Amino acid sequence: xxxxxxxxxNLCTSFFTHEGEVKAVNDVSFHIDEQEIVAxxxxxxxxxxxxxxxxxxxxxxxxxxxxxxxVFFKGRDLLQHKPNSPEMRSVRGAGIAMIFQEPMTSLNPVxxxxxxLTDIIMxxxxxxxKEAWEMGxxxxxxxxxxxxxxxxxxxxxxxxxxxxxxxxxxxxxxxNPDIIIADEPTTALDVTTxxxxxxxxVSLVKQxxxxxxxxxxxxxxxxxxxxRIYVMYAGRIIESGSTEEIMTKPRHPYTIGxxxxxxxxxxxxxxxxxxxxxxxxxxxxMDPRCTFLPRCSYACExxxxxxxxxxxxLGESDHFIACHRDIAGxxxxxxxxxxxxxxxxxxxxxxxx
Amino acid sequence: xxxxMAVYILKRILIAxxxxxxxxxxxxxxxxxxxxxxxxxxxxxxxxxxxxEAFRVRMNLDKPIHMQYILxxxxxxxxxxxxxxxxxxxxxxxxxxxxxxxxxxxxPAVIISSVFAIIFGIICxxxxxxxxxxxxxxxxxxxxxxxxxxxxxxxxxxxxxxxRVLPIQGFTSPFVNFxxxxxxxxxxxxxxSIPMIAGVARxxxxxxxxxxxxxxxxxxxxxxxxxRKIQMKYALKNALIPVVTIIGLQLRIVIxxxxxxxxxFNIPGIGSLLVTAINNRDYxxxxxxxxxxxxxxVSVNLLVDILYGFIDPKIRLERKGG
Ligand SMILES: Nc1ncnc2c1ncn2[C@@H]1O[C@H](COP(=O)(O)OP(=O)(O)OP(=O)(O)O)[C@@H](O)[C@H]1O
Ligand SMILES: [Mg+2]
Numbered sequence: 001x002x003x004x005x006x007x008x009x010n011l012c013t014s015f016f017t018h019e020g021e022v023k024a025v026n027d028v029s030f031h032i033d034e035q036e037i038v039a040x041x042x043x044x045x046x047x048x049x050x051x052x053x054x055x056x057x058x059x060x061x062x063x064x065x066x067x068x069x070x071v072f073f074k075g076r077d078l079l080q081h082k083p084n085s086p087e088m089r090s091v092r093g094a095g096i097a098m099i100f101q102e103p104m105t106s107l108n109p110v111x112x113x114x115x116x117l118t119d120i121i122m123x124x125x126x127x128x129x130k131e132a133w134e135m136g137x138x139x140x141x142x143x144x145x146x147x148x149x150x151x152x153x154x155x156x157x158x159x160x161x162x163x164x165x166x167x168x169x170x171x172x173x174x175x176n177p178d179i180i181i182a183d184e185p186t187t188a189l190d191v192t193t194x195x196x197x198x199x200x201x202v203s204l205v206k207q208x209x210x211x212x213x214x215x216x217x218x219x220x221x222x223x224x225x226x227x228r229i230y231v232m233y234a235g236r237i238i239e240s241g242s243t244e245e246i247m248t249k250p251r252h253p254y255t256i257g258x259x260x261x262x263x264x265x266x267x268x269x270x271x272x273x274x275x276x277x278x279x280x281x282x283x284x285x286m287d288p289r290c291t292f293l294p295r296c297s298y299a300c301e302x303x304x305x306x307x308x309x310x311x312x313x314l315g316e317s318d319h320f321i322a323c324h325r326d327i328a329g330x331x332x333x334x335x336x337x338x339x340x341x342x343x344x345x346x347x348x349x350x351x352x353x
Numbered sequence: 354x355x356x357x358m359a360v361y362i363l364k365r366i367l368i369a370x371x372x373x374x375x376x377x378x379x380x381x382x383x384x385x386x387x388x389x390x391x392x393x394x395x396x397x398x399x400x401x402x403x404x405x406e407a408f409r410v411r412m413n414l415d416k417p418i419h420m421q422y423i424l425x426x427x428x429x430x431x432x433x434x435x436x437x438x439x440x441x442x443x444x445x446x447x448x449x450x451x452x453x454x455x456x457x458x459x460x461p462a463v464i465i466s467s468v469f470a471i472i473f474g475i476i477c478x479x480x481x482x483x484x485x486x487x488x489x490x491x492x493x494x495x496x497x498x499x500x501x502x503x504x505x506x507x508x509x510x511x512x513x514x515x516x517r518v519l520p521i522q523g524f525t526s527p528f529v530n531f532x533x534x535x536x537x538x539x540x541x542x543x544x545x546s547i548p549m550i551a552g553v554a555r556x557x558x559x560x561x562x563x564x565x566x567x568x569x570x571x572x573x574x575x576x577x578x579x580x581r582k583i584q585m586k587y588a589l590k591n592a593l594i595p596v597v598t599i600i601g602l603q604l605r606i607v608i609x610x611x612x613x614x615x616x617x618f619n620i621p622g623i624g625s626l627l628v629t630a631i632n633n634r635d636y637x638x639x640x641x642x643x644x645x646x647x648x649x650x651v652s653v654n655l656l657v658d659i660l661y662g663f664i665d666p667k668i669r670l671e672r673k674g675g
Contacts, residue, residue, distance in 0.1 A: 058571060058574045084580050089578075089579065090577060091577075092574070092575055092576055092577035093576035094577065098575045100571070105567065106572045107569055107572065108572075108587055108591070109591065110590045110591055110594070120576045120577075123578065
C-alpha cells in the first residue's frame with residue numbers, strides 16, 4: 001500500500017426536511033491509501049451514498065448540508081472550499097471520480113455518449129475536441145464496448161444498462177483520478193452483467209493503479225477484490241477492518257446479521273439466509289443510545305443505559321467496532337452465527353473453524 | 354435526412370390534409386346549424402323580399418349545403434374564396450386586408466414573448482428562491498391572472514392618455530410607415546405577450562428546476578463541469594423540449610388574431626372579423642377563416658414535430674426506426 005490519499009474525519013451530513021434533521025451521515029471517519037480497494041457496506045438508506053457525495057460536496061442542497069468534519073484529500077481539507085469553487089471543481093473527476101448507482105439516468109438523455117465523454121475529457125485532460133473524441137473512443141474501447149466509434153454517436157437510451165455503466169466507468173477512468181468511487185455500480189444491472197462489469201472495473205483500477213471505494217449492500221460479490229471493509233448502520237460506521245477480519249471474525253452484531261443475510265455462492269444451498277429482524281431506525285431524533293439496540297439479539301443492560309458506543313480498536317489490530325459488548329467468544333461459526341428457536345444467539349456455543 | 358424520415362413526414366402531411374378537410378366540413382355544417390338568415394342579417398329587415406331572394410340566389414345560398422360546400426372548395430382551387438354576404442365584397446380582398454394586421458401584431462408577440470419567457474424562466478430557476486425569482490414569479494402570476502382587455506385599457510390609460518407617449522389605438526402597416534407601425538403596435542403586442550410570457554416562463558422554470566435535480570446533472574457536477582455550463586447546456590436543452598410544444602400552440606394567435614386585443618386597440622384583424630362574421634352568420638367568411646386557421650395550426654404542429662426531432666434524439670431515432 002502507498003501513501004494515505006484520503007482521510008475523512010468526523011464527517012456529518014444532514015438533510016433539513018419538514019419533519020426535522022435527517023442525520024444521514026453521522027460522525028463518519030475513514031481513510032483510503034494509494035492503490036487500496038475498500039468497501040462500504042450497509043442496508044439501504046444507511047448513508048453510503050450521501051457519505052460519498054459529501055466528499056465531492058455534491059449533496060443535493062438544499063435540503064442537504066455538510067454540518068461538520070474534515071475531508072483531507074492529498075493533505076488538503078476539501079471542506080475548506082465552497083461547493084462550487086474552482087478548487088472543488090478541479091478535484092471532481094480529476095481527483096476523485098464517481099460512478100453512480102443509477103446507470104439508466106446518470107447520463108444526459110439529450111446528448112450523445114461521445115458529446116458527454118468529450119466534454120469531460122476536454123475539461124480534465126486539457127485537450128482539443130478532436131483529440132478528446134479520439135480519447136473517448138479509446139476510453140470506450142478500454143471498457144470493452146464493441147464498435148466504440150458507433151457508440152460515441154449513440155444517445156444513452158440506445159445503450160443497455162450494462163453498456164451505460166461501462167460508459168460511466170470509461171468516464172471515471174479517463175479523467176485519470178486518484179480515487180474512483182463506485183456507488184453500487186452493479187446493483188441496477190442484471191445478474192449476468194454484474195460480475196463482468198465489476199471485474200472490468202477492478203481490473204482497470206488495478207491497471208491504472210488507482211484507489212477504489214466500492215459501495216455495496218452485497219458483500220458476497222465484492223469481498224475477493226477489497227482490502228478493507230467499512231460497515232455502516234444508520235449513518236455511522238459501526239465496524240471496520242481488513243476483509244479477512246470482517247469476513248471471518250465479524251464482531252458487531254449488525255455485521256454478523258448482515259453477513260448471514262447475504263447469499264454466498266460458495267456456500268451450500270441448504271444454508272438458509274437469515275434476514276436481520278426489524279427495520280433500520282428513523283434518522284430524525286435518533287435514540288442517543290446504540291441505534292442497533294432494538295434489533296440486536298446480543299443486547300444487555302449496558303446497551304439499554306449507555307450512550308451510543310464510540311468506535312474502539314480491538315487489541316492491536318486494525319479492527320474497530322462500535323459496540324458495548326465483546327461478543328468475540330460468543331459467535332457460532334465464522335459468518336454463520338445462527339439463531340436458536342428463541343431468536344437469540346447461542347452465547348455458549350464455540351467457534352468452529 | 355433518411356428515407357424513413359421522409360416517409361414519416363409524408364405520412365404526417367397526409368394526416369394534416371385529412372384534418373384540414375374534416376375541419377372545413379365541420380365549420381360549414383356548424384354554421385348552418387345556427388339559427389339566423391345571413392342574407393336577412395346583411396340586408397336588414399326592411400329589405401324587400403324579392404331583393405333578398407335575388408341576393409340569396411347570387412350567393413348560392415338557395416342550393417343544398419353539400420352543393421354549397423363543393424362550390425366553395427372548387428372556388429378555392431381557382432383562388433376564389435367566395436363572396437362576403439355582410440361586406441358584399443370578395444372574401445379574398447377582406448382577408449388580404451386583415452390577415453397582415455393580425456400577423457403584424459401576433460408574430461412579434463409570439464417571438465418577443467418566447468424570448469422573454471425563456472430568459473425569465475431561466476433566471477427564476479437559476480436563482481430559485483432568491484428575490485429575483487420571487488419577484489418574477491409574482492409578476493408572472495399577476496400576468497396570468499390579469500384579463501387581457503384590462504391590461505390593454507390600463508396600458509392605454511398610462512401610456513397614451515397620461516404620459517402621451519404612444520397612440521391610443523389603431524394600426525398602420527409596417528410597409529407604409531414603419532415608425533408609426535411600431536408606435537401603434539407596442540401596446541397591443543405587449544398586452545398580447547404578457548400572458549404568454551407568464552405561461553411559458555413558468556413552464557421553463559419548472560422544467561429547469563426539474564432538470565437540475567436529475568441524476569445526469571449530478572453526474573455533470575461530479576465531473577467538475579461548471580454550474581453555469583450545467584444550467585445553460587445540460588439542463589436547458591432538456592427543459593426546452595416541452596416548451597417548444599407550448600410555443601407552437603401559441604403560434605395560432607399569429608393568424609387567428611386575438612379578439613380582445615383587436616377590439617381594445619381597434620385593429621381590424623382576423624379575430625374581430627371572425628366574431629363579426631359569426632354574429633352575422635356570414636358563412637363564407639367564417640368557413641374561410643376557420644379553414645385558414647386550421648391549415649396554419651396543422652402546419653405549425655407539423656413543423657414543431659419536425660423541430661422536436663432535432664432537439665429530442667429519442668423521437669428522431671424512433672422515427673428513423675420507422
Ligand atoms: N434529498 C434527500 N432529502 C432528504 N433525505 C435524504 C435525501 N437523500 C438521502 N436522504 C436520506 O439520507 C439517508 C441516507 O441515504 P443514502 O442515499 O446515502 O443511502 P444508501 O446507503 O446509499 O442507500 P441505498 O443502498 O439505497 O443506496 C436516507 O435515510 C435518506 O432518507
Ligand atoms: Mg445509495
